[in-house]
Amino acid sequence: MPTVFGITIGAETARKRTPLKLLVRYKVPLADQLTIASQLVMFSKAGLTFIDTFEILEQQIANPKVKDIIFYITEDVKAGVSLSGSFHAFDYNFEEFLIAMIDAGEASGEIEKTLTEAVSFLADSQNIKKKVKGAMAYPVVMLSITIVAVIVMLIFVIPTFTESFSSAGNALPGPTQLLVDMSEALKKYYKEMIAVIVSVVVFFKLCGKKPWLRPHIHNFFDHAPVVKVLRRKIAIARFCRVYSTLNGAGVIIHEVIEMCRRAADNYKIEQLCDAIKTEIEAGNPVSTPFYENKYIPVDLTYMIKSGEKTGQIDDMLSNAANMYEEDVRSTVATISSLMEPILILIVGSILGSIVIALFLPMFSMFENIK
Secondary structure (H helix, E strand, O other): OOEEOOEEOOOOOOOOOOOHHHHOOOOOOHHHHHHHHHHHHHHHHOOOOHHHHHHHHHHHOOOHHHHHHHHHHHHHHHOOOOHHHHHHOOOOOOOHHHHHHHHHHHHHOOHHHHHHHHHHHHHHHHHHHHHHHHHHHHHHHHHHHHHHHHHHHHHHHHHHHHHHHHHHOOOOOHHHHHHHHHHHHHHHHHHHHHHHHHHHHHHHHHHOOOOOOHHHHHHHHOOOOOHHHHHHHHHHHHHHHHHHHHHHOOOOHHHHHHHHHHHHOOHHHHHHHHHHHHHHHOOOOOOHHHHHOOOOOHHHHHHHHHHHHHOOHHHHHHHHHHHHHHHHHHHHHHHHHHHHHHHHHHHHHHHHHHHHHHHHHHHHHHHHHO
16 A cells, blocks of 8 residues: 555555434534645645545544545545535535635635635634633633532531521521522422423523524623623624635635625624625625624724725735734633633632621521620
8 A cells, every 4th residue: 555654545444434324413623624624735735636635634533423524525536526526515514614615726726725725714713712712611610610519518518507507596697598498499409400401401402593593692692791792703703704715715706705604603794794695686885784784893894895996805804804813812811811810709709608608697696695
């Protein structure tokens, strides 16, 4: 078997493949998509065929399901299917943006250039996701620990104190009685509480993207403190990046707008894209709906208008994407730095209040003794 860069092509051992029907709803992780696109660019420049590149990728990637998807794509390419056609067979598994860039590259004969731009976009997307997840990890862990600590105190600690206070025969102070009531309710109705929580999670998991509910969920997050600012900047950055990259790659404008609509994952941006489509079909400029859209910053509107006049809308939106992506990084860093002291204050207040409530009866007992 031939060897390239120390890797034996076709050396992947035979194993039981995941059936195609079981891969239909599987989303390839963004990191693996970035690896696939990067390797396609690198090995293409090195003169390897796509078939050789996919066989190398199949050995390099650890995820079994991604391995199988690459195997099926390789078989399609071997059978004479185009690269874009092979990826379209797995359009749910990959980012639509990546597939659109492959389409544009094949149509223009500049597949290396468009894939390089796709790699840049996927790398930026992954970087922003990592930063946002990193910023959210600390508060989620802290709040989870706090909730567990409170539950443990309510189930195991409070009843012990309750027995001691009951034997003294004194009426409990209001805060202490509240803790006792919460403890008894948790022990008595814990099954019902778990059922409600599971039901809510399952409901939003199954219905979160339904047309009748999705706008309300997005509207809620668009008014949530802190989240609304970050969410808006991320959506605008993605719109600008996808538009500038796809339009620059020669993708037709209707597909560009549709891809922007799907990539933004933001109901208000989706409404804007629908309005842009309507204006384009009426023969009006892309910038027309931006003037009446309060969700879009005024400076971006004028950048788009200026880009249309000068014929440099791709460059304008690329610069805007850079600006908003940097703004997202800065916002995430600021939120991360502020989150720690705020959470310490919140957690300290919760646990401190419980401790004070537990010791209030003791203070009353000491006063009665005096």
